[in-house]
Amino acid sequence: MSRSDVLVDADWAEAHIGDPHVVIVEVDEDTSAYDKGHIPGAVKLDWKKDLQDPVRRDFVDKAGFEALLSERGISNDDTVLLYGGNNNWFAAYAYWYFRLYGHDKVLLLDGGRKKWELDSRELSTEVPERPRTSYTAARDQDHSLRALRDEVIDAIGKRNLVDVRSPDEFTGRLLAPAHLPQEQAQRAGHIPTARNVPWSKAANEDGTFRTDEELRQLYEGEAGLDFGRDTIAYCRIGERSAHTWFVLHELLDLPNVKNYDGSWTEYGSLVGVPIELGEAR
Amino acid sequence: MSADGCGAPAGGVSAPAAAGSQAIVEGRVTRDGAAVATGYARLLGTGDEFVAEVPLGDDGGFRFFAAPGSWTLRVLAPGGLRAERPVQADYGHVATVDVTI
Numbered sequence: 001m002s003r004s005d006v007l008v009d010a011d012w013a014e015a016h017i018g019d020p021h022v023v024i025v026e027v028d029e030d031t032s033a034y035d036k037g038h039i040p041g042a043v044k045l046d047w048k049k050d051l052q053d054p055v056r057r058d059f060v061d062k063a064g065f066e067a068l069l070s071e072r073g074i075s076n077d078d079t080v081l082l083y084g085g086n087n088n089w090f091a092a093y094a095y096w097y098f099r100l101y102g103h104d105k106v107l108l109l110d111g112g113r114k115k116w117e118l119d120s121r122e123l124s125t126e127v128p129e130r131p132r133t134s135y136t137a138a139r140d141q142d143h144s145l146r147a148l149r150d151e152v153i154d155a156i157g158k159r160n161l162v163d164v165r166s167p168d169e170f171t172g173r174l175l176a177p178a179h180l181p182q183e184q185a186q187r188a189g190h191i192p193t194a195r196n197v198p199w200s201k202a203a204n205e206d207g208t209f210r211t212d213e214e215l216r217q218l219y220e221g222e223a224g225l226d227f228g229r230d231t232i233a234y235c236r237i238g239e240r241s242a243h244t245w246f247v248l249h250e251l252l253d254l255p256n257v258k259n260y261d262g263s264w265t266e267y268g269s270l271v272g273v274p275i276e277l278g279e280a281r
Numbered sequence: 282m283s284a285d286g287c288g289a290p291a292g293g294v295s296a297p298a299a300a301g302s303q304a305i306v307e308g309r310v311t312r313d314g315a316a317v318a319t320g321y322a323r324l325l326g327t328g329d330e331f332v333a334e335v336p337l338g339d340d341g342g343f344r345f346f347a348a349p350g351s352w353t354l355r356v357l358a359p360g361g362l363r364a365e366r367p368v369q370a371d372y373g374h375v376a377t378v379d380v381t382i
Binding site: 033085086087114117118119120166167168173174177178198200201205206 | 319320321323324326330331332333334336345346347348357358359360
């Protein structure tokens with residue numbers, strides 16, 4: 001896997017509007033953005049309603065994923081182009097899902113919704129009608145891409161742990177990103193031995209990803225990650241770390257990179273696990 | 282705005298902010314007297330360190346729940362329009378920064 005296999009620019013997206021083999025999908029938490037205007041022909045996925053289990057804390061299971069894609073008119077042979085707001089956080093998270101369930105023809109739009117808007121490209125309010133399909137996931141969830149809490153605890157001091165939250169969240173000054181109310185009750189801090197590489201360092205101001213050379217320098221050079229070790233990325237609920245997972249696993253082609261989607265909202269609420277405050281040690 | 286999500290709040294400022302124990306930075310972006318409804322507000326720390334970003338609302342509004350301290354607010358809008366303002370955030374206080382671009 002390399003950059004050209006997984007990432008396309010806005011010109012590519014524009015050229016494939018209306019392509020019967022390409023389904024453009026906007027993924028957001030706040031889908032009012034889609035409702036106000038989206039890339040022509042794009043369908044929407046709601047990060048919470050569509051991609052999360054409605055009862056327990058987990059994401060949609062295989063059957064739920066199949067039902068969702070069938071309902072949205074996405075077939076197994078389609079190339080799926082994902083984009084969204086927040087510098088593609090949720091689009092990267094959805095991308096990770098598609099990989100987990102074995103849909104390999106999936107792409108991310110570099111710069112996402114932000115660059116599309118800043119470039120003043122066309123947006124449409126027309127909601128496309130796509131005929132229902134019978135989507136079948138290629139496999140059960142691929143656990144080589146997903147870390148659960150016991151594996152994370154066991155990885156302390158052994159693997160690269162990349163905390164991609166902001167420095168204030170990492171050190172324990174904030175419990176959530178600065179555009180959300182600070183109302184969570186769990187403990188603050190970070191997982192011991194984690195390195196703090198905020199997701200934003202991987203992106204340019206317009207939301208596009210930095211070059212491979214810049215990314216390697218960021219993680220290996222500045223943060224001191226050992227690229228010979230396995231890596232687990234985490235944030236608060238797993239979507240910013242999906243952005244970093246995309247960088248490490250898909251753009252830089254590192255082999256063993258997992259996203260810990262339980263992230264700080266889980267780890268910071270566990271009883272008896274070690275927590276560090278302040279700067280990385 | 283989602284309370285338990287990690288991002289993608291509804292754009293802009295949808296309700297009056299009550300500062301309480303929060304350190305709030307909010308404002309509106311206008312151009313030639315009209316709200317700029319398409320664009321982004323970024324909160325930056327020392328050395329341009331990224332802190333947070335929100336899309337502007339229909340009224341050009343934005344809001345952040347920051348840590349106390351000195352920040353830079355940067356606005357990006359189509360056409361290469363951009364502006365920066367310094368802002369000080371404190372607990373229990375709403376810092377209002379209106380920006381004309």
